[in-house]
């Protein structure tokens with residue numbers, strides 16, 4: 001029998017801690033597979049956020065640090081600048097990156113730090129129980145927007161598009177985790193982000209559209225439909241910038 005799937009070596013042998021149907025686990029698995037592929041398990045520092053992304057500490061079998069809320073890009077900058085030989089991964093949720101940590105990600109991107117940022121956008125504050133995030137869709141319900149988001153709470157913020165205004169970043173792409181084809185495309189994008197850092201090319205930003213069945217109040221299957229029918233309309237997939245071959 002041919003073995004077509006196995007647990008990546010860089011993945012700890014334990015349950016992930018994510019809710020059923022949550023796509024953080026898929027993102028974690030892609031990352032661990034790529035750590036194996038590049039053979040960098042002993043040389044990686046995974047800088048994690050506050051939020052469900054911090055549960056990655058139970059996934060990656062690498063050096064890791066959980067940063068203060070929103071501060072992962074600043075923490076990672078310090079690690080990378082003092083130990084440039086390390087592969088430093090930044091993993092953040094949308095509340096963490098686009099709300100409390102907005103300044104950190106903007107300045108990190110603007111400095112063109114040689115880092116790989118994986119941004120998991122589930123359009124809600126997951127870990128704390130479903131409060132509205134900067135990325136929450138218009139009309140989407142949250143515990144702090146009971147009847148759905150209205151212009152009173154502002155409009156969804158598009159982080160790839162915002163970061164694409166800056167000069168320094170090398171690579172910016174938005175992917176989704178809703179289907180096998182999209183997961184393969186996400187893996188390809190994150191692979192490029194890994195390669196860019198390993199070749200000292202600079203700042204790579206990969207957004208992954210994700211779900212939160214628990215706080216969206218949906219079954220995992222319905223949450224995937226919501227992503228396709230609603231989330232992807234607001235946040236179009238695609239490559240916003242790729243200067244990987246020019247630098």
Ligand SMILES: Cc1ncc(C[n+]2csc(CCOP(=O)(O)OP(=O)(O)O)c2C)c(N)n1
Pocket residue numbers: 049050051052053069092093094095096097120122124125126127128133
């Ligand atoms: C300074 C600070 N403020 C608030 C919190 C509470 N807090 C913990 S997780 C979290 C939300 C994280 O949401 P997001 O980044 O969207 O990640 P998700 O859990 O959805 O993956 C918040 C507000 C905190 N831990 N520290």
